[in-house]
Amino acid sequence: MKPNATGIQKKKMQGYVGFSNYPNQVHRRSVKRGFNFTLMVVGESGIGKSTLINTLFDSKIFPDREETPPSAEPIKGVDVTSMSADIQENGVKLRLTVVDTPGFGDSINNEDAWQPILENIESRFDAYLAQENRVNRSKISDNRIDAVIYFIKPTGHCLRAIDIEFMKRLHTKVNLIPIVAKADTLTARELELFKAKIMADINYHGIQIFKPVSDEFDDPETVSDNREILSKIPFAVIGSEKLVERPDGTMVRGRRYPWGIIEVENEEHNDFIKLRQMLLRSHMEELKDSTDMVLYENYRTQKLLSMGHVQDNNVFREFNPLVLLEEERRAHEAKMQKMEAEMTAVFQQKVQEKESKLKLSEEELYARHKEMKTVLEKQRAELDDKKKRAEASVRPITPMEQHPTKGKKKNIFSGF
Numbered sequence: 001m002k003p004n005a006t007g008i009q010k011k012k013m014q015g016y017v018g019f020s021n022y023p024n025q026v027h028r029r030s031v032k033r034g035f036n037f038t039l040m041v042v043g044e045s046g047i048g049k050s051t052l053i054n055t056l057f058d059s060k061i062f063p064d065r066e067e068t069p070p071s072a073e074p075i076k077g078v079d080v081t082s083m084s085a086d087i088q089e090n091g092v093k094l095r096l097t098v099v100d101t102p103g104f105g106d107s108i109n110n111e112d113a114w115q116p117i118l119e120n121i122e123s124r125f126d127a128y129l130a131q132e133n134r135v136n137r138s139k140i141s142d143n144r145i146d147a148v149i150y151f152i153k154p155t156g157h158c159l160r161a162i163d164i165e166f167m168k169r170l171h172t173k174v175n176l177i178p179i180v181a182k183a184d185t186l187t188a189r190e191l192e193l194f195k196a197k198i199m200a201d202i203n204y205h206g207i208q209i210f211k212p213v214s215d216e217f218d219d220p221e222t223v224s225d226n227r228e229i230l231s232k233i234p235f236a237v238i239g240s241e242k243l244v245e246r247p248d249g250t251m252v253r254g255r256r257y258p259w260g261i262i263e264v265e266n267e268e269h270n271d272f273i274k275l276r277q278m279l280l281r282s283h284m285e286e287l288k289d290s291t292d293m294v295l296y297e298n299y300r301t302q303k304l305l306s307m308g309h310v311q312d313n314n315v316f317r318e319f320n321p322l323v324l325l326e327e328e329r330r331a332h333e334a335k336m337q338k339m340e341a342e343m344t345a346v347f348q349q350k351v352q353e354k355e356s357k358l359k360l361s362e363e364e365l366y367a368r369h370k371e372m373k374t375v376l377e378k379q380r381a382e383l384d385d386k387k388k389r390a391e392a393s394v395r396p397i398t399p400m401e402q403h404p405t406k407g408k409k410k411n412i413f414s415g416f
Helices: 021-035 050-058 117-134 163-170 188-202 220-232 271-281 284-306 320-392
Strands: 035-042 081-088 092-100 147-152 177-181 243-245 253-256 260-263
Touching: 035 117, 035 284, 050 147, 050 271, 092 243, 117 177, 117 284, 147 163, 163 177, 177 188, 177 243, 177 271, 220 271, 271 284
Parallel strands: 035 092, 035 147, 147 177
Antiparallel strands: 081 092, 243 253, 253 260
């Protein structure tokens, strides 16, 4: 079988060997070890961060406000705190770490409110980089932020300056997931217009947010789900830890108002289901991969380059003879094509120069011919003019003038 460009042959198995069972081995090992997921929530106080997280994971991740001991001093500026919880579902263990940012957006001057959050994210990258560079890397603790849920205040207008500045500063460091908090304070039409304005501002300022991506390996159902999730961004959500009774007697999580009930897990009321689906059910691993292979790698590269590290790309390069010959052949062909192009260009340039000289000589000969013709015509005209004057000055001689004595009698007395 003919090898491809990388020198690797593709062969079809004639029977069952067993390595196709490898994904099941990975699954068993992953279930045994469990998973880690670090989530950061950013938003103003009282916007519903704690309630939404508790609703998302159906657990008391954040304690109630009554249970929280009062602090000795009020928070000045932005504080970054984290809390972890081990939760389990159908035998799968998850170590969930939620990073909260109390004080963000609560001050009169929020000019640099993003700075402590950015420093915390970069410090986590630095800690992971330091562990990678250790001699013994058997136990590496990964506390990098996998996703940031940014709570947008439901103003109904557009993004505020603090919203734009925060996302512009952090969008290259984390997977940003913007949501409209307390969506039940807006009507359906107001919410639709508000979401459109938010996306317009995000696109205008070049802010990168996390979006599900489909490829050729995804089945039609996955592609359809991703398309529906994309249509809901930014997610308009509500949170509630309380159960309310519907008119039919069933208990659902939601909020009761004088005019009716808003259900948390009703897609006609809000986008909570789509947010949970993307964050936990379908794209959690994609969020972790994006953090590890894109965001962290970009930060790591810039960090090492700033420290003076320069990588030689040929150090650990594997050489395949076939690939090397193919590269040399392509390089030779490219060199020959370049030489041919240069020779063609030189030839065309010389031809053009010769044509220009011939054209210039032709123009000079034509000008000289024209000039000589003009001189000759002028001389001819002068000669014709002289001829005419000469003919006009010469009078014909009469016979009497030719023989003056003829016809006259001699006077014999003329002597007297």
